[in-house]
Amino acid sequence: MVTSKQVARVAGVSRTTVSRVLNGSTRISPEMRQRVHEAIVTLGYEPDVVAQSLVRQRSRVIALGLFPQEVGLSLSELGQTRHYFYLDLLKHIEQSVTSVYYDLLMPSRPQNSSPEHYIRSLRTRRVAGSIMLGLGPGDSRTQGLIQADIPSVFIDSMGQGKRATYVKSDNVDGARQITEHLLSLGHRRIAFVIGQTIDLPGMERLFGAQHALARAGLTMDPALVRASGWDTDDAYEATRTLLSEQRDFTALVAGSDLMAIGTLRALYEHDLRVPDDISVTGFDDVDLCRYTYPPLTTVRQDRIAMGQGAVQLLLSMIDDESATEPSPLVVPTRLVVRHSTGPVLA
Amino acid sequence: MVTSKQVARVAGVSRTTVSRVLNGSTRISPEMRQRVHEAIVTLGYEPDVVAQSLVRQRSRVIALGLFPQEVGLSLSELGQTRHYFYLDLLKHIEQSVTSVYYDLLMPSRPQNSSPEHYIRSLRTRRVAGSIMLGLGPGDSRTQGLIQADIPSVFIDSMGQGKRATYVKSDNVDGARQITEHLLSLGHRRIAFVIGQTIDLPGMERLFGAQHALARAGLTMDPALVRASGWDTDDAYEATRTLLSEQRDFTALVAGSDLMAIGTLRALYEHDLRVPDDISVTGFDDVDLCRYTYPPLTTVRQDRIAMGQGAVQLLLSMIDDESATEPSPLVVPTRLVVRHSTGPVLA
């Protein structure tokens, strides 16, 4: 490999000067700068990032932590329906990270991974920061990260500390909007097939719905609420069970779009038509929404704002050592009305 | 951070000894080993991987390259239906990589990425090797990698060199099996909605089908062959077009399971029943196959063997500098008969 030493020799300067040119230091005579640049091109030099990481005590790498998990596998779960939205979000994260020339790392995680262990492994890799996507509420990694000095941003789970903050959609407002949409269509008996109530999005969406109901002078009927899990299949099963137990509702709010897909299938199998017999709503606004039958009324999460915002926050923490505790970013959501919802037919 | 120097001091030995204990050198007295271990535990020491990488001239990191792409984004496309199978495969790759304590890296790639540029960026990162998944036939990265000294294995695209090899399913045989299955059910007019003919899996599957037909004394009718692209939607559109032009076929071979899903939808919209009116087959055997209606007859790709095999090959190249040119791994495929295929009804 070409080293800075060789560049220095060819350019007839010291390695110090080469380094300075590379790092855009001022106080370099144009002539030196010129000579060094020529040598760099001639030799096809590119600095060794490992050496840079060592001396700077920090690499240009951002660790990615995904989902609740025991075994430490990050990509394993990505194909699951419950993570469909995150796949899309990940794209924007990667885009932002890549545009500032950081790499994304999936650290291998040992089995016996205590919080300390996890932190230590990030530290020995000298990662500049970490982005944690969709962790569960009691994830051991959160513990360590919020008190460590490694900048980190959590998406869809809460983590706050001197060098940690989080990003999330305004789930409460989104759920409120969509529930109000149903109420305005005349629905009064509304079923809720939600993901889980212990994680952040699940909790908030439930809360938002309750809020909307309360405003309308209604309360949520516990018999119409099912915390099924976030997969398409979970929602499918839960909807079937719900239908077998009672079917006096005119609308069903699913916890996500992919869940709504499961719900739709269960309804069709029961010969119920959407939206004529029952209105159905999703959450997320993934691309598939346009392909369901009928196209899904849902709440759009602004993944661009979320992804870019998360990276932005992270970079500002990385660059500003002395930063004050960064405040969380709450991204607005927006109701998208398609054809899976309609007025109550007397 | 705790350094080996501190460990040495606490244990009352030299850093050399600490290093030797860590790297499992023999020729260490049990007593020394004991003392060092104690110090390590006491201090919670873990070696700095960046420093290790520098001195060893190699990091414990494997770069991941995914899909044909201009912009250098790896995760962006993962959600597309055409990559559904790869998501599953990726899981096994990660599992294998992680079990030997390597990290997976998605290097950020600059826009003007020439082959040399790509190689240089891997080199300055000191990656131990790279796994390239589903690249297109003329990918610029392949060029560089096959002549570079960075060990690399290509999955589903061909790349061979002194330090490069590839892994793929036996697509030819799989396509042959499934075509013969249809032939044995009495089908003679068989349509093919295939992904693309320029990439490796597409080419091989087409070839296998032709082979089976030829054996039966038949030839492929060009009017019944559509190279649509690999997405569900592509297959959906292609099937619609096909049906609008001619419908004198009794079976349809889709290029993948996800494509078969698109095909099924198009057939239903034309009021054709599967398998009574038309038999349909997929390829891959993804989990969704059991959820389609009817469950899909398909060819199973052994993703475990592919993933583990790829990592195995890579590690053997990494560990054995002087290795001879490694031979490619071709993983057997297996016909899985479900309910989307049936005999021709007179």
Added chain:
DNA sequence: CTGAAAGCGCTTACAG
């Protein structure tokens, strides 16, 4: 504006 020297945290011949 420029360079010699020290140092980042490790490993590895080389001596003993």
Added chain:
DNA sequence: CTGAAAGCGCTTACAG
């Protein structure tokens, strides 16, 4: 079996 010294390829005070 053990350690002092050199070195991996950079950057960064410190002098000048």
